[in-house]
Amino acid sequence: MAQQAESIASNGIYRSCPLCDNENADIKPSIYSRDQWIIKMCARCRLVYLENPPAYEDLEETYAWEKTSHQVTEEKKKKESALRQGVRVIERYKDRLIRRDKLIDLVKLYFPAGPVIDIGCGGGEVMSRLDQKYTPFGVEVSKHLSGKAQQIVKSRGGRVFCGNALLGLDTFEKDFFSAAIMSAYLEHESAPREVLQKILRILRSGAHLIIKVPNYGCLNRIVMGQKWCGFRYPDHVNYWTPETLIKIIRDTGFEIVRFNIWDHFPTSDNMWLVACKPD
Numbered sequence: 001m002a003q004q005a006e007s008i009a010s011n012g013i014y015r016s017c018p019l020c021d022n023e024n025a026d027i028k029p030s031i032y033s034r035d036q037w038i039i040k041m042c043a044r045c046r047l048v049y050l051e052n053p054p055a056y057e058d059l060e061e062t063y064a065w066e067k068t069s070h071q072v073t074e075e076k077k078k079k080e081s082a083l084r085q086g087v088r089v090i091e092r093y094k095d096r097l098i099r100r101d102k103l104i105d106l107v108k109l110y111f112p113a114g115p116v117i118d119i120g121c122g123g124g125e126v127m128s129r130l131d132q133k134y135t136p137f138g139v140e141v142s143k144h145l146s147g148k149a150q151q152i153v154k155s156r157g158g159r160v161f162c163g164n165a166l167l168g169l170d171t172f173e174k175d176f177f178s179a180a181i182m183s184a185y186l187e188h189e190s191a192p193r194e195v196l197q198k199i200l201r202i203l204r205s206g207a208h209l210i211i212k213v214p215n216y217g218c219l220n221r222i223v224m225g226q227k228w229c230g231f232r233y234p235d236h237v238n239y240w241t242p243e244t245l246i247k248i249i250r251d252t253g254f255e256i257v258r259f260n261i262w263d264h265f266p267t268s269d270n271m272w273l274v275a276c277k278p279d
């Protein structure tokens with residue numbers, strides 16, 4: 001039994017395309033596959049995805065984001081040239097000096113006061129930056145991080161569900177939330193369609209959802225190949241492009257409110273989209 005659990009933890013669980021359900025059994029693994037992690041491009045909808053993502057239970061601790069993310073960052077730093085490291089320091093200072101906080105800008109534009117849910121809230125970093133007029137709620141699969149987030153939201157009347165989003169979203173009332181955030185989440189979710197459908201249930205009519213994900217279609221991925229910062233094994237299980245992101249948002253019943261060229265500019269590693277639940 002222990003051996004079986006270990007094998008699942010190391011090899012993941014097979015899935016068909018999480019966007020269109022195509023099996024893609026005859027499709028060759030992508031050159032971006034690594035170790036035991038098999039990446040494929042769907043023959044039908046072109047979504048690039050990890051075919052054997054870790055089980056949710058393994059994300060609670062074994063592959064918890066705060067652990068694997070730290071490991072990957074340290075590995076990448078070791079491989080970086082001195083020049084690249086210098087550029088990274090400059091970028092960080094530039095961000096602090098001139099870049100505005102895009103997430104908070106979008107929140108101000110689209111979110112009315114009221115309860116807001118942050119799906120994949122991590123340690124509560126985004127929720128701690130929300131204005132007091134919002135009551136923050138969260139869902140987080142990592143046990144360690146959800147505990148930290150709970151400390152942040154409890155004094156504001158919110159709560160954090162510790163577990164996977166498919167279970168967590170069912171614990172909230174229908175039409176309860178006035179807005180939702182998925183920042184750096186949808187690339188981690190092995191059942192993205194099902195989660196979006198569940199979010200639609202708990203949002204009020206006309207409520208907005210802000211999404212931020214890495215853009216697999218960006219220039220940096222094409223130039224850097226395997227070294228692109230958006231590759232995370234096995235954390236990132238879906239690699240979205242503007243086309244596949246639009247498709248999943250529409251297929252699940254949302255309307256796209258904002259997705260202009262500046263929201264998915266080809267030189268940026270990330271893209272932003274604002275959707276809403278139709279009236």
Ligand SMILES: [Zn+2]
Binds near residue numbers: 020022043044047
């Ligand atoms: Zn597909």
